[in-house]
Amino acid sequence: MKMQTLNDLMVDVARDMLDAEKQLAKALPKMAKAASHPELRQAFTKHLEETKVHVERMAQVLEALGHAARGKKCKAMEGLIEEGKEVLEMEAAPETRDAALIAAAQKVEHYEIAGYGTLSTWANTLGLPEVKKLLGDTLAEEKTTDGLLTELAESIVNVEAAAT
Ligand SMILES: [Fe+2]
Numbered sequence: 001m002k003m004q005t006l007n008d009l010m011v012d013v014a015r016d017m018l019d020a021e022k023q024l025a026k027a028l029p030k031m032a033k034a035a036s037h038p039e040l041r042q043a044f045t046k047h048l049e050e051t052k053v054h055v056e057r058m059a060q061v062l063e064a065l066g067h068a069a070r071g072k073k074c075k076a077m078e079g080l081i082e083e084g085k086e087v088l089e090m091e092a093a094p095e096t097r098d099a100a101l102i103a104a105a106q107k108v109e110h111y112e113i114a115g116y117g118t119l120s121t122w123a124n125t126l127g128l129p130e131v132k133k134l135l136g137d138t139l140a141e142e143k144t145t146d147g148l149l150t151e152l153a154e155s156i157v158n159v160e161a162a163a164t
Contacts, residue, residue: 018058019071036094095160
């Protein structure tokens with residue numbers, strides 16, 4: 001696809017994010033299963049439900065931009081999930097694995113925050129308030145998840161992992 005305009009570029013990045021969200025929706029149940037601490041497991045399960053909504057919202061964004069809700073392979077998410085799989089497979093104490101799961105999940109959240117931040121700014125530039133609203137709602141949930149993971153790490157998981 002030729003990148004003629006900012007709109008073209010926005011469609012390309014939106015398709016990347018749609019695929020990224022779909023990949024994450026498949027990975028999160030495995031991360032939830034691997035988590036030992038109930039609060040961490042619950043955080044992953046909650047974010048899975050949000051991620052399903054993020055998939056829907058990205059489809060709406062693409063449709064609002066006049067394109068089919070078709071994703072484009074997100075290589076970055078593929079790599080992040082691949083690294084996450086190493087955490088699932090490694091031999092580790094449960095508390096240490098939890099700390100590693102949080103680290104992997106926060107890399108994912110930061111990737112998404114960067115993507116949605118960029119898309120949201122472009123939606124503003126292009127004068128697309130409805131699209132900006134959809135992106136902003138998702139961006140807010142990614143930031144909340146990231147904050148929750150930091151809180152869990154600092155208050156419980158890292159402390160337990162350090163004591164193992
Ligand atoms: Fe998301």
